[in-house]
Amino acid sequence: xxxxxxxxxxxxxxxxxxxxxxINQMMPCAAEALRVSESTYYDSFDWRLFAAGKIFESxxxxxxxxxxxxxxxxxxxxxxxxxxxxxxxxxxxxPTGALRRMLAPLLGVRALLPVARARRRTTPLAIxxxxxxxxxxxxxxxxxxxxxxxxxxxxxxxELIVAPVRGYPKPARRLRTFCGxxxxxxxxxxxxxxxxxxxxxVTPGGYSSxxxxxxxxxxxxxxxxxxxxxxxxxxxxxNEDGMRRDLDSEFVHxxxxxxxxxxxxxxxxxxxxxxxxxxxxxxxxxxxxxxTGPTRDMxxxxxxxxxxxxxxxxxxxxxxxxxxxxxxxxxxxxQRQLVHHLRxxxxxxxxxxxxxxLAAAVPERTRLRNATxxxxxxADERIWRMYRRAIEEGSAIDDKSPPEAxxxxxxTCKKLRYxxxxxxxxxxxxxxxxxxxxxxxxxxxxxxFQDLQVQTHTLRQFSSEMQAAGxxxxxTVVAMNAxxxxxxxxxxxAQAEFQARFDKFSRPAVxxxxxxxxxxxxxxxx
Numbered sequence: 001x002x003x004x005x006x007x008x009x010x011x012x013x014x015x016x017x018x019x020x021x022x023i024n025q026m027m028p029c030a031a032e033a034l035r036v037s038e039s040t041y042y043d044s045f046d047w048r049l050f051a052a053g054k055i056f057e058s059x060x061x062x063x064x065x066x067x068x069x070x071x072x073x074x075x076x077x078x079x080x081x082x083x084x085x086x087x088x089x090x091x092x093x094x095p096t097g098a099l100r101r102m103l104a105p106l107l108g109v110r111a112l113l114p115v116a117r118a119r120r121r122t123t124p125l126a127i128x129x130x131x132x133x134x135x136x137x138x139x140x141x142x143x144x145x146x147x148x149x150x151x152x153x154x155x156x157x158x159e160l161i162v163a164p165v166r167g168y169p170k171p172a173r174r175l176r177t178f179c180g181x182x183x184x185x186x187x188x189x190x191x192x193x194x195x196x197x198x199x200x201x202v203t204p205g206g207y208s209s210x211x212x213x214x215x216x217x218x219x220x221x222x223x224x225x226x227x228x229x230x231x232x233x234x235x236x237x238x239n240e241d242g243m244r245r246d247l248d249s250e251f252v253h254x255x256x257x258x259x260x261x262x263x264x265x266x267x268x269x270x271x272x273x274x275x276x277x278x279x280x281x282x283x284x285x286x287x288x289x290x291x292t293g294p295t296r297d298m299x300x301x302x303x304x305x306x307x308x309x310x311x312x313x314x315x316x317x318x319x320x321x322x323x324x325x326x327x328x329x330x331x332x333x334x335q336r337q338l339v340h341h342l343r344x345x346x347x348x349x350x351x352x353x354x355x356x357x358l359a360a361a362v363p364e365r366t367r368l369r370n371a372t373x374x375x376x377x378x379a380d381e382r383i384w385r386m387y388r389r390a391i392e393e394g395s396a397i398d399d400k401s402p403p404e405a406x407x408x409x410x411x412t413c414k415k416l417r418y419x420x421x422x423x424x425x426x427x428x429x430x431x432x433x434x435x436x437x438x439x440x441x442x443x444x445x446x447x448x449f450q451d452l453q454v455q456t457h458t459l460r461q462f463s464s465e466m467q468a469a470g471x472x473x474x475x476t477v478v479a480m481n482a483x484x485x486x487x488x489x490x491x492x493x494a495q496a497e498f499q500a501r502f503d504k505f506s507r508p509a510v511x512x513x514x515x516x517x518x519x520x521x522x523x524x525x526x
Contacts, residue, residue, distance in 0.1 A: 005176070005187040005188065006161055006162040006163070006164070006172075006176065007159055007160075007161050007162075007187065007188040007192070008159065008160045008161075008162075008179045008180070008183075008185035008186065008187055008188060009157075009158070009159065009160075009185060009186045009187075009188055010140065010141075010158040010159050010160040010185060011158070011185075012142075012156075012158045014183070016031065016123045016125070016140050019125065019138070019140065019160070019183075020125060022178075022182065022183070023125065023127070023138065023178065026174070026178060026182075027127055027128070027171065027174070028127070028128040028129075028132070029125045029126060029127050029128060029138070030125070030126050030128060031123065031124070031125055031126075032123075032124040032125070032126050032137075033124075034121065034122070034123055035061055035062070035120075035121075035122040035123075035124065036061070036062040036119075036120070036121050036122075037059055037060060037061040037062065037119075037120050037122065038059070038060050038117065038118070038119045038120070039057045039058070039059045039060075039117065039118050039120070040057060040058045040059075040087070040114050040116075040117045040148070041055065041056070041057045041114070041115050041116045041117070041118075041193060041196065041197075042056045042057065042058065042088075042112040042113060042114055042115065043056065043112070043113065043115050043204070044107055044110035044111065044112065044113065045110065045111075045113055045207060045242060045247070045248075045250070045251070046110065046207050046208060046209065046250075047204055047205045047206070047207065048106050048107055048108070048110060049103075049106060049107075050073075050204045050205055051205065052106050053072055053073045054070060054071070054072065054073065054102075054106065055069075055070070055071050055072070055073055055079075055191070055193050056068070056069070056070050056103070056112070057069050057193075058084055058087055058088075065083055065084075066083070066084040066085075067081055067082065067083060067084055068081070068082045068083070068084045068088070068094070068095070068099060069081055070099055070102060070103065073191055073193070074191050080098060080099055080102065082094070082095045082097065082099045083095060087114075088112055089111050089112060090107070090109075090110075090111055090112070090248070091103050091104040091107045091108075091112075092104070109248060109249055109250060109303060110248050110250055111247050111248035113148075113247065114148040115148065115197065115200075115202055115204075116145065116146070116147070116148065116193075116196045116197050116199075116200040116202055117145070117146040117147070117148060117150070117196075118143055118144070118145050118146065118192075118196045119143070119144045119146060120141055120142065120143045120144075121141070121142040122139050122140065122141050122142075123139070123140040123141075124137050124138075124139050124140075124163075125137060125138040125139075125140065127171050127175065129171075134165060135165055135168040135171040136162065136163065136164055136165050136168060136171035136172050136175055137162075137163040137165070138160065138161070138162060138163070138175055138179075139159075139160070139161040139162075139163055140158075140159075140160060141158065141159040141160075141161060142156060142157075142158055143156065143157045143158075143159065143192075143196075144156050144157075145157075145195075145196050145199035145200055146200075147200055148200075153199050153200045153201070154199030154200075157195070159188065159192075160179055160183075160185060162175045162176055162179065207238055209235055209254045209257065209258075211228070211231050211232075211421055211422065211424075212231075213227060213228060213231060213422070213424075213425050214425055215227060215228075215375060215423065215425050215426060216375075217374060217375060217376030217379075217426045218374045218375075218376065219374070219375050220362060220371065220372050220373070220374075220375065221269070221272045221370050221371060221372070221373050221374070221375040221377075221378040222272040222273065222362045222366075222368070222370075222371040222372070223362050223375075224375035225265060225269050225272050225273070225375070226358050226362070228265055228422045229262060229265055229358055230358050232258045232259075232261050232262045232265070233258075233262075233354065233355070233358065235254060235255075235257075235258040236255055236258045236259065236262075238254075239251045239252075239254045239255040239258070240255065240342070243255050243292075243338070243342075244338075244339055244342055246335050249296075249299035249300075249302075249303060252292055252295055252296045252299060252338075253296060253299075255292060256289065256292050256293075256296055259285050259288050259289050259292070260289060260414075260418075261418050261421075261422075262285050263282060263285045263286065263289065264414075264415050264418040264419070265418070265422060266278050266281060266282050266285070267282060267415075268382055268386065268415055268418075268419055269370075269378065269382060269419075269422075270370065270382070271368050271369040271370035271371065272368060272370050272371045272378070273368070273371075274368070277357065281353075281354060281357070284350040284353075284354070285350075287346075287350075288347070288350070291337075291338060291341040292338060294334040294337070294338075295331065295334040295335050295337075295338045297334075297458075298327055298330050298331035298334050299331065301327045301331075301455075301458075302324070302327055302328065302331060304455075305323075305324050305327070308320065308323075308483055311483065311486045311487075312479060312482045312483050312486060313482065316475075316478065316479040316482055317479070319473075319475035319476045319478065319479040320476065320479045320480070320483070321476075322466065322471055322472055322473075322476045323459075323462065323466070323472075323476065323479075323480060325471075326462060326465075326466055326471060326472075327462075375423070375426070376423075376426050377520070379419070379422070379423035379426055379518075380518050380519070380520045381520055382419055383416065383419045383420055383423070383517075383518045384514070384518040384519050384520060386412065386415055386416040386419055387416055387514050387518065389412050389416075390409065390412045390413055390416055391506055391511075393405070393408060393409045393412055394409050394442075394502045394505070394506060395506070397409065397498065397499075397502070403449070403450075403453055406446055406449055406450065406495070406498065407446075407450050409446060410443065410446035410447060410449075410450055413439060413442060413443050413446060414443065416439065417436065417439055417440070417443065420432060420435065420436060420439075421436075424436075427517050428517075431513060431516075431517055432517070434513065435510070435513055435514065435517070438504065438505050438510050439505065441501055441504065441505070442501045442502060442504075442505040445494055445497055445498055445501040446498070448490070448491075448494045449491060449494040449495055449498065452487050452488070452490050452491035452494060453491055455487050456484050456487045456488050456491065459480060459483060459484050459487070460484055462480070463477060463480045463481070463484075
């Protein structure tokens with residue numbers, strides 16, 4: 001059943017006085033006080049609320065306290081409403097209660113960013129019954145769309161909105177008929193939020209860190225590899241501003257993942273570009289990985305702090321606060337250093353040269369062994385080779401293996417995953433999804449082991465630095481030692497769990513799937 005529209009485009013010449021005169025011929029009405037309001041719409045940079053079908057706004061009505069509203073896309077009501085002392089930035093900043101519980105799992109660690117604003121002047125007309133009780137309202141709205149910075153965007157719009165009153169469906173139906181047939185107004189089926197975004201030139205869902213590539217398996221490998229690298233550059237550039245401004249920790253994360261994928265493509269898709277050019281850019285992106293690392297490290301420690309606190313005895317938890325203060329100060333320092341590097345000529349030159357390289361046409365003739373080969377064949381070879389390396393390295397690990405062996409396997413698995421993701425569109429989606437899921441379970445274990453090892457080492461180093469600077473008393477040192485022991489215990493558990501995870505990844509069914517998809521001689525025989 002189609003939901004009737006309550007919104008109609010209004011000719012600006014049709015004033016409230018004229019509309020009231022027309023309505024009074026059908027049912028009594030009375031003008032209520034003019035309402036002037038401004039709404040700011042928020043979402044995360046990667047449009048998590050939009051993907052969940054939610055619309056979140058901060059609304060300020062003149063003469064009233066500001067409020068926050070969370071509603072379903074397309075809904076006409078105000079949805080969930082809460083008072084707003086200040087515009088929120090992260091989910092924990094929201095008022096406690098249902099609003100936070102609803103948004104926290106959707107947003108995760110991402111910040112709420114303003115995506116559009118709208119200023120409205122609303123004249124409500126109350127529709128009355130014979131007892132002068134309000135049974136519906138007709139809202140005459142004049143709207144001006146604004147950019148998040150306050151600049152006017154688009155033309156001023158006028159709308160007529162039917163606002164039903166619960167328990168009185170008939171007056172609302174009569175008003176819809178009145179607007180459509182009597183006044184001859186065109187319905188507005190879209191949610192007003194969509195119109196506001198369109199006027200601001202904003203496309204919801206316009207960013208994703210996924211590659212989402214379309215490659216022809218018969219295309220030249222050098223041309224196809226450039227398509228992959230262009231997409232990674234787009235992701236880097238999309239995150240650069242948010243990383244500079246430190247809007248949330250995911251900007252640095254997504255930027256670094258794109259850089260790491262770029263380095264993998266340059267090192268593992270061999271024989272498609274000149275070695276000298278590859279080595280030069282590999283060095284440049286290695287530097288880029290290096291300068292973004294310290295900021296990301298401090299972001300991770302801050303994200304993990306609450307978990308750190310919960311992992312030690314309650315009596316020790318208050319003494320851990322100096323650690324948080326220390327990490328926050330270090331994060332601010334590293335962020336300033338990162339911005340300095342991003343403003344440097346070295347960074348600007350690296351990006352300019354990289355764009356020129358990617359934009360240049362591939363040569364018609366080349367001696368590079370893989371450049372003109374079909375990308376599907378090259379992908380098969382590189383993925384199969386990396387898979388065999390992962391199996392070989394993992395099979396050699398036992399209880400006596402040093403941590404470095406697990407770390408090397410982790411790096412190999414990461415390269416394998418990136419190669420599959422680069423060329424995922426060349427293979428059946430269900431098969432690659434199963435392979436990636438199996439690989440990810442192994443990666444999670446290896447990642448936990450490596451991260452816990454690094455964290456225990458770094459936290460010991462932090463403890464020494466804090467003591468030397470007089471920023472850690474005895475109670476804080478005891479709390480940090482307890483935390484380090486907890487993390488070391490978890491690291492040992494991760495190492496003990498490795499064999500079971502690797503056995504699942506290397507089992508015959510998974511190996512058969514790898515062979516069917518990627519093994520060159522098997523595919524050639526088939």
